[in-house]
Amino acid sequence: MNSGILFLSLLGFLPLVIPICPVPCKCATSIIDCTSKGLTVAKLPVAFRPSAEIIHLGYNRLTSIPNGLFDNLESLQVVYLQGNPWECNCDILYLRSWLQWQQNRTLYRDVRCTSPAHLQDRIIAYLTEDEIISTCQYWYCSLALVSQLCLFILLFLQAILVIFIIVYLQKFRRMTTEAQSTTRDLRQHVDTWVSSSRSPYNSD
Numbered sequence: 001m002n003s004g005i006l007f008l009s010l011l012g013f014l015p016l017v018i019p020i021c022p023v024p025c026k027c028a029t030s031i032i033d034c035t036s037k038g039l040t041v042a043k044l045p046v047a048f049r050p051s052a053e054i055i056h057l058g059y060n061r062l063t064s065i066p067n068g069l070f071d072n073l074e075s076l077q078v079v080y081l082q083g084n085p086w087e088c089n090c091d092i093l094y095l096r097s098w099l100q101w102q103q104n105r106t107l108y109r110d111v112r113c114t115s116p117a118h119l120q121d122r123i124i125a126y127l128t129e130d131e132i133i134s135t136c137q138y139w140y141c142s143l144a145l146v147s148q149l150c151l152f153i154l155l156f157l158q159a160i161l162v163i164f165i166i167v168y169l170q171k172f173r174r175m176t177t178e179a180q181s182t183t184r185d186l187r188q189h190v191d192t193w194v195s196s197s198r199s200p201y202n203s204d
Contacts, residue, residue: 059083082110
């Protein structure tokens with residue numbers, strides 16, 4: 001009886017030790033098939049079972065592979081990656097490095113860049129690091145250009161705000177001067193009226 005309970009307990013903890021088949025893939029003992037499942041980078045499994053020898057990731061919407069995804073799969077023999085829109089920018093560096101460590105690169109001749117335009121249809125495994133880093137620099141330059149444009153717009157808005165404040169202060173100063181002038185005139189009229197009312201010619 002106790003041994004049966006222990007066996008069931010071990011079965012309960014088994015999924016924590018061995019990763020289950022990731023949704024929406026199909027799995028056999030050593031094969032994980034995620035072909036044509038509409039997978040994106042965000043929808044990729046965090047990890048695959050260590051016993052996996054063959055992984056099918058072809059014909060999805062993958063643009064890159066997360067860093068370290070294949071590193072701990074000691075039994076892994078091949079990953080089918082064809083038919084994905086690979087973006088050969090900074091994010092592709094891990095996949096390129098992994099492909100270059102594979103003994104038979106001819107299996108990955110269909111793993112090609114979709115973008116950027118100057119690298120389109122290039123085999124990822126044969127890209128040089130400088131070619132990929134150059135796309136990163138373009139990306140950083142574009143980001144810097146956007147940042148400078150935003151800064152220019154911010155400074156322009158600040159200049160408009162400063163001009164508005166100056167105009168408002170000048171207008172407020174004129175209104176204050178006019179109010180003071182009106183107050184002085186009114187006070188003079190009051191003083192004149194008081195003085196005339198106290199004149200002996202107006203007394204009975």
